[in-house]
Amino acid sequence: MSIKLSSSVPTDREVVLGILNNSEEALNKLYTGYFPMVLQFILNNNGDEDDAKDVYQEAIIVLYNKIKSGNFELSSKLKTYLYSVSRRIWLKKLAQQSKKTNNIADFEDVLAVDEDIEQHEQKDMQFDKMKVALENLGEPCKTIIQDFYIHNLSMQDICEKFGYTNTDNAKTQKYKCLQRLKKLFFQS
Amino acid sequence: MRNDIQLESIIEDYLNGKLNPAEQAAFEQLRSNDPIVDHKVVAHKVFLESMQQYADVLLLKQQMDAAHDQIDVVSLSAQLKPHSSRIVRFWNNYKSAIAVAASFLILVSVVVLNQNKQEGSFEALNRDVSQIKKSQNSLIRDIKANSQKTNITPAKYGGTGFAISSNGYILTNFHVIKDADSLYIQNNKGVSFKVKVFFTDAANDIAILRVIDQSFRNLGSLPYNIKRSSTGIGEPVYTLGYSKDDAVLGDGYVSSKTGINGDTLAYQIAIPVNPGNSGGPLLDNNGNIVGVINGKENKTDGAAFAVKSKYIMEALNAIPQDSLSKRVAYGKRSSLQGLKRNKQVEKIQDYVFMVKVYN
Numbered sequence: 001m002s003i004k005l006s007s008s009v010p011t012d013r014e015v016v017l018g019i020l021n022n023s024e025e026a027l028n029k030l031y032t033g034y035f036p037m038v039l040q041f042i043l044n045n046n047g048d049e050d051d052a053k054d055v056y057q058e059a060i061i062v063l064y065n066k067i068k069s070g071n072f073e074l075s076s077k078l079k080t081y082l083y084s085v086s087r088r089i090w091l092k093k094l095a096q097q098s099k100k101t102n103n104i105a106d107f108e109d110v111l112a113v114d115e116d117i118e119q120h121e122q123k124d125m126q127f128d129k130m131k132v133a134l135e136n137l138g139e140p141c142k143t144i145i146q147d148f149y150i151h152n153l154s155m156q157d158i159c160e161k162f163g164y165t166n167t168d169n170a171k172t173q174k175y176k177c178l179q180r181l182k183k184l185f186f187q188s
Numbered sequence: 189m190r191n192d193i194q195l196e197s198i199i200e201d202y203l204n205g206k207l208n209p210a211e212q213a214a215f216e217q218l219r220s221n222d223p224i225v226d227h228k229v230v231a232h233k234v235f236l237e238s239m240q241q242y243a244d245v246l247l248l249k250q251q252m253d254a255a256h257d258q259i260d261v262v263s264l265s266a267q268l269k270p271h272s273s274r275i276v277r278f279w280n281n282y283k284s285a286i287a288v289a290a291s292f293l294i295l296v297s298v299v300v301l302n303q304n305k306q307e308g309s310f311e312a313l314n315r316d317v318s319q320i321k322k323s324q325n326s327l328i329r330d331i332k333a334n335s336q337k338t339n340i341t342p343a344k345y346g347g348t349g350f351a352i353s354s355n356g357y358i359l360t361n362f363h364v365i366k367d368a369d370s371l372y373i374q375n376n377k378g379v380s381f382k383v384k385v386f387f388t389d390a391a392n393d394i395a396i397l398r399v400i401d402q403s404f405r406n407l408g409s410l411p412y413n414i415k416r417s418s419t420g421i422g423e424p425v426y427t428l429g430y431s432k433d434d435a436v437l438g439d440g441y442v443s444s445k446t447g448i449n450g451d452t453l454a455y456q457i458a459i460p461v462n463p464g465n466s467g468g469p470l471l472d473n474n475g476n477i478v479g480v481i482n483g484k485e486n487k488t489d490g491a492a493f494a495v496k497s498k499y500i501m502e503a504l505n506a507i508p509q510d511s512l513s514k515r516v517a518y519g520k521r522s523s524l525q526g527l528k529r530n531k532q533v534e535k536i537q538d539y540v541f542m543v544k545v546y547n
Contacts, residue, residue, distance in 0.1 A: 024251055031255035039261070040268040049261050057252050064248055123241065130242040149236075150243040175193045182235055 012078045019067045031060060034079055038086045041107055046094060055093070059085040062113075062120045076111055084111040092117075133184035141177030148174060195225065199232050345545040348429040348468035348481070349373060349397060350536075352504060354407040354514040356381075356399030359500065360467030360543050361482045362388050365395050373397065373541035376435055380544065387507050392453060392499040393482045396507060397543070409514055411535040412469070413522040414504075415476035415497045419455065421445060427459060427481050427494075428533060429468035430542035437533055438465065440490075442478075447493040448485060454493045455479055461492040467543060470494045475524020475532055477516070 010018070010029040018026020035056055042052035062085050066072045087110060134142050140162060147153040147161070159170040201207050202215050219226045347364030351357065358373055365371055365385055374380045381401035388395045419425070423442045428435050440459030447454025457470065461484050470479040479494030501518055509515070524532045 027248070027251050028255045028258070031252055032259055035256070035259055036264055036268060039265055043265055043269040049265050052265075053256060053261075057249060057256075060252060061245060061248060068244075126238050127242055127245055130238055149239045150246060171193060171197070175196055178196070182231070185235060185238065186231070 015078055016067055016072065019064055027060075027064075030078070031056075034082050037079065037083055037108065041083070041087060042090055044107075045090065047090060051090070051093070055086050055090045056082075058089050058120070058124075062116055065120065065123065066116060080109050080111055081113070083108040084113045085117065088113055088117050129185060133181055136184050137177065137181050140173075141180065144170075144174050144177050145181055195228070196232075199225075199229050200236070202229070203233055203236055344547055346430055346464050347466045347543040347545070348464065349541050349543045350467075350469040350477075351407055351410060351539040351541070352396065352500075352516045353512040354409060355512070356383075356404050356407075357386065357512055357515070358383060358397040358399065358541055358543070359480065359503070360395050360397060361480060361495075362390050362393045362395040363482070364466050364543055365397065365545060366390075367547050368545045369547045371397060371546070372544040373399065374430075374544060375541055376537045379403075383543075387503065389499070389503050389506070392503065393495055394480065394499060394503045396503060406513075407539060409523075410516050410539060411523050411532075412471060412475045412477050412539070413517045413520050414500055415472065415478045416501070416518055418445065418496065418498070419472065419478045423472055423478070425457060425459070425470050425472050425478060426529065426533075427461070427465065427468045427470050428537060428540045429461070429465035429481065430540075431462035431464035433542070435537050435540060436462075436465075437529075438468075439529075440492075443491070448483070451493075453499060454482065454495055457481075457492050457494055458490045459492050460490065464542075465492075469536070469540060471524075471532070471536070473529075475522035475527070475536075 010026065010033060015026055015030045017023075018030075035052075038056040038059065039049065039052040042048070042055060047055070059082050063072075063078070063082060087106075134145065137145065144158055144162065147158055148155070153161070155167045155170055155174070158164075158174070159167045162170065162173075164170040164173065198207070198211075198215060202212065207215060219229055345364070347360055349358040349360035349364075352359045365388075368385070371383045371385065372380045373383050381399045381404045383397040383399050383401075386396045386398040419442050421442055421444060425440060425442055427438045429438065430436070438459040438461055440457055442455050443458040444456035446452055447456055455470075455478070457479075459470075459481075461468075461481055465481045466483070468481045469477050470481055472478050476497075477500065478497050480500060481492060481494050484492040504512075504515065524535060527535070
């Protein structure tokens with residue numbers, strides 16, 4: 001039943017080094033390499049392609065954060081780790097949707113990853129808080145903040161992009177936006 | 189306001205490490221003196237970290253979405269999704285359970301096959317039985333090895349017999365005496381008496397011997413009766429037999445109303461019997477003779493057979509009644525009734541004999 005993964009699966013060492021170096025190519029290889037495994041698991045356990053995508057991306061984020069935090073040891077195969085994390089996340093989602101979770105069809109070995117997933121859930125909450133805060137911020141504040149903090153534009157670029165007469169005005173605007181965002185973020 | 193904006197941008201530069209050493213020292217001085225500034229630094233640090241995390245994840249998601257778009261999800265999921273056919277899906281979901289069930293079925297069929305095989309050998313045994321009854325398991329004891337004291341020439345075979353009248357008529361199995369040249373019985377005190385075959389019933393495996401020795405004394409009235417009715421499964425029974433030179437008690441119960449291969453002439457009994465037990469009386473707890481031990485199945489432990497008492501009565505009725513003095517009674521109350529087993533054995537052991545066969 002288990003279908004052979006494509007031969008383009010990178011070695012675990014390549015992936016870890018690639019992620020530490022922010023290599024998009026390594027992430028690409030990792031992502032395409034193991035997606036079929038998780039897709040198979042989700043499809044065979046009450047899920048669809050979108051569920052698979054969500055769960056798999058969350059699992060990659062967990063792995064990514066773990067590698068970035070520096071405490072990832074290659075004690076298990078990345079494949080097994082990703083499978084275990086995806087499985088745990090999906091089972092939690094199934095439980096939340098109160099779908100039946102007995103008779104899980106498994107295709108790989110499973111590791112205990114509860115601790116990593118708890119950490120991930122905390123970070124995920126922060127992510128959602130920030131997302132909600134940004135959405136509530138409204139335009140143009142949202143774009144100004146995103147351009148400055150996420151897309152790393154300079155105040156000069158932002159001034160020109162939005163057509164402020166000088167950077168001081170732009171800075172003042174950004175300051176006001178930031179104050180509001182902080183308020184939204186810390187109060188939520 | 190302007191000061192706040194400046195402070196904010198200094199805090200940000202400070203946290204991003206963009207201040208030069210002199211500015212940094214000055215700012216740290218300010219921070220340690222002013223708790224409000226210090227708090228703003230801490231809060232902004234937390235905020236910037238959350239923002240950085242948010243930005244990282246957002247970037248990661250963008251990259252993953254790009255990677256996701258390279259995958260042909262539709263054809264992949266067509267390959268991987270549970271088969272639309274119910275049967276295949278059932279198989280995939282429950283293959284471990286099916287495997288367990290299948291191995292159970294295989295196990296069962298192996299067991300059944302084995303049982304069939306056993307039945308085959310059982311039948312083979314039956315064939316032997318029908319051809320030569322004796323080879324079924326004649327419990328005739330080969331006593332050529334341990335002859336001792338009793339006689340001039342050692343007996344070849346031994347069996348058991350019991351008195352059916354006070355004047356020396358002894359009942360035993362036909363197969364015990366079948367090939368005999370001369371026959372003796374020996375009582376529990378070791379005294380032998382010469383006997384002759386008086387009556388045989390090969391079909392029921394019954395023989396009646398008559399003592400022709402002058403020294404034989406009248407036995408007195410017999411303590412046991414012959415049971416008229418048939419005996420049910422589970423009835424406790426015992427036998428006394430000469431599987432060695434002294435009488436041996438065997439204890440058990442009726443385990444089946446038929447003998448080997450459903451033979452209605454016999455009971456199956458669960459009593460450990462050995463060569464030499466053939467012809468021994470089978471008694472119930474009330475001292476009624478319910479049968480005569482005549483064989484056992486060699487493949488099964490604890491399965492012995494006894495000719496039913498009904499055929500003993502038939503044999504007794506076939507001989508001239510006036511020759512029997514104080515013959516064994518049918519269906520009467522036994523004098524052994526109510527006695528404990530050891531007392532019963534004590535009473536009947538004078539009426540049970542070893543049959544010694546010479547040929």
